[in-house]
Amino acid sequence: MPKAIAIVSGGLDSVTLAYLLHSENYDLHLLAFNYGQRHAKEIDYARRCAHRLDAEFDIVDLAALGQLLKGSALTDDIAIPHGHYTAPSMAVTVVPNRNAIMLSIAYGVAVAENAEVVATGVHAGDHPIYPDCRLAFIDSFNMMQRVAVEGYGNPNLRLHAPFVQIGKHDIVAIGARLGVPFEDTWSCYEGGDVHCGQCGTCVERRESFTLAGVPDPTAYQS
Amino acid sequence: MPKAIAIVSGGLDSVTLAYLLHSENYDLHLLAFNYGQRHAKEIDYARRCAHRLDAEFDIVDLAALGQLLKGSALTDDIAIPHGHYTAPSMAVTVVPNRNAIMLSIAYGVAVAENAEVVATGVHAGDHPIYPDCRLAFIDSFNMMQRVAVEGYGNPNLRLHAPFVQIGKHDIVAIGARLGVPFEDTWSCYEGGDVHCGQCGTCVERRESFTLAGVPDPTAYQS
Numbered sequence: 180m181p182k183a184i185a186i187v188s189g190g191l192d193s194v195t196l197a198y199l200l201h202s203e204n205y206d207l208h209l210l211a212f213n214y215g216q217r218h219a220k221e222i223d224y225a226r227r228c229a230h231r232l233d234a235e236f237d238i239v240d241l242a243a244l245g246q247l248l249k250g251s252a253l254t255d256d257i258a259i260p261h262g263h264y265t266a267p268s269m270a271v272t273v274v275p276n277r278n279a280i281m282l283s284i285a286y287g288v289a290v291a292e293n294a295e296v297v298a299t300g301v302h303a304g305d306h307p308i309y310p311d312c313r314l315a316f317i318d319s320f321n322m323m324q325r326v327a328v329e330g331y332g333n334p335n336l337r338l339h340a341p342f343v344q345i346g347k348h349d350i351v352a353i354g355a356r357l358g359v360p361f362e363d364t365w366s367c368y369e370g371g372d373v374h375c376g377q378c379g380t381c382v383e384r385r386e387s388f389t390l391a392g393v394p395d396p397t398a399y400q401s
Numbered sequence: 402m403p404k405a406i407a408i409v410s411g412g413l414d415s416v417t418l419a420y421l422l423h424s425e426n427y428d429l430h431l432l433a434f435n436y437g438q439r440h441a442k443e444i445d446y447a448r449r450c451a452h453r454l455d456a457e458f459d460i461v462d463l464a465a466l467g468q469l470l471k472g473s474a475l476t477d478d479i480a481i482p483h484g485h486y487t488a489p490s491m492a493v494t495v496v497p498n499r500n501a502i503m504l505s506i507a508y509g510v511a512v513a514e515n516a517e518v519v520a521t522g523v524h525a526g527d528h529p530i531y532p533d534c535r536l537a538f539i540d541s542f543n544m545m546q547r548v549a550v551e552g553y554g555n556p557n558l559r560l561h562a563p564f565v566q567i568g569k570h571d572i573v574a575i576g577a578r579l580g581v582p583f584e585d586t587w588s589c590y591e592g593g594d595v596h597c598g599q600c601g602t603c604v605e606r607r608e609s610f611t612l613a614g615v616p617d618p619t620a621y622q623s
Contacts, residue, residue, distance in 0.1 A: 243462045276512060
């Protein structure tokens with residue numbers, strides 16, 4: 180069984196990614212990253228996803244990086260902006276170079292474990308403000324890694340981003356088909372007891388269920 | 402003054418890199434990485450280099466990654482191979498994807514600090530067994546990063562690898578010209594009290610001083 184290393188935050192997108200890879204019979208190793216984000220509780224959702232799928236699971240602790248990667252509301256004491264996910268105010272939630280950092284670590288693990296795939300749940304809804312979620316980045320990163328680990332690991336190792344050209348509502352539809360327990364995924368940037376319903380990712384999450392025509396099992400504060 | 406983020410291990414190459422950037426009037430921020438290597442004492446040499454050059458200094462602690470990036474003699478309980486640095490037996494010293502991991506983190510810091518340059522001391526002597534030290538990797542990584550952080554940080558941000566096409570003896574010659582205190586750099590993979598004189602990097606270090614015609618101030622055990 181070919182092995183896949185998947186970056187899983189515990190959110191709706193990455194949990195659906197894990198279920199998709201599982202349905203394709205990959206031997207799964209899920210990696211969650213702690214980079215000092217205030218919604219670190221999402222990691223519990225990633226762990227439970229791994230448990231349900233009988234997948235390997237590791238947390239990569241990059242919390243010490245948080246203070247170096249200054250300027251993001253996800254790690255600093257800046258207020259989380261409310262409103263739509265694609266609004267310019269959301270740029271403050273960018274952790275500089277986050278995907279390149281997580282993917283390069285995932286590739287290191289992939290080489291060590293002879294995996295065939297590194298997988299990420301980036302999607303088209305992330306494109307407006309996150310350059311490291313666009314197809315150009317995925318292609319460029321894949322090319323860079325071919326050169327970087329030439330002669331090591333699995334010769335077929337490649338970056339897999341099945342959602343990069345589709346929207347979050349399409350992911351909801353795919354997840355519904357795969358039986359993803361959406362109530363056991365976490366999106367909210369605030370990291371409270373229940374989803375706040377107002378931050379960018381909550382707004383986007385709600386909207387995606389509506390667009391997909393799938394019942395939203397999420398408890399929102401407002 | 403433009404800012405440079407330089408990856409500095411405390412070895413001869415990276416300390417010379419720091420002195421070179423200092424001579425070119427960059428505002429310097431040196432990053433040392435702890436990835437569970439057994440020669441972690443090299444980090445003290447990086448710190449002292451930063452102190453001498455009045456540069457910012459941070460240690461990025463990736464020690465928790467060590468157990469995930471299995472299979473390298475630099476982090477595991479495998480014997481360090483003796484002999485010439487370019488021998489096939491040295492492949493065991495490869496930490497999978499090490500340079501992509503360190504450089505992507507350095508780019509994150511560079512974006513946060515609006516730096517113009519990310520610098521690495523990779524050189525031609527590393528080419529035979531380390532694909533992530535070759536020019537093709539440097540070019541490919543630079544391209545990937547342009548895409549990854551488009552619209553964020555300094556628009557001129559670029560990867561600088563001034564030694565990528567020259568050998569370690571050329572670096573010794575450059576260092577001698579810049580007044581690098583070579584006795585205050587550390588190369589040995591064994592991490593003992595003095596340089597062992599037998600591991601791959603010790604063999605290469607000695608040879609480089611001889612080839613450069615520069616007196617070697619290093620104390621070797623044998």
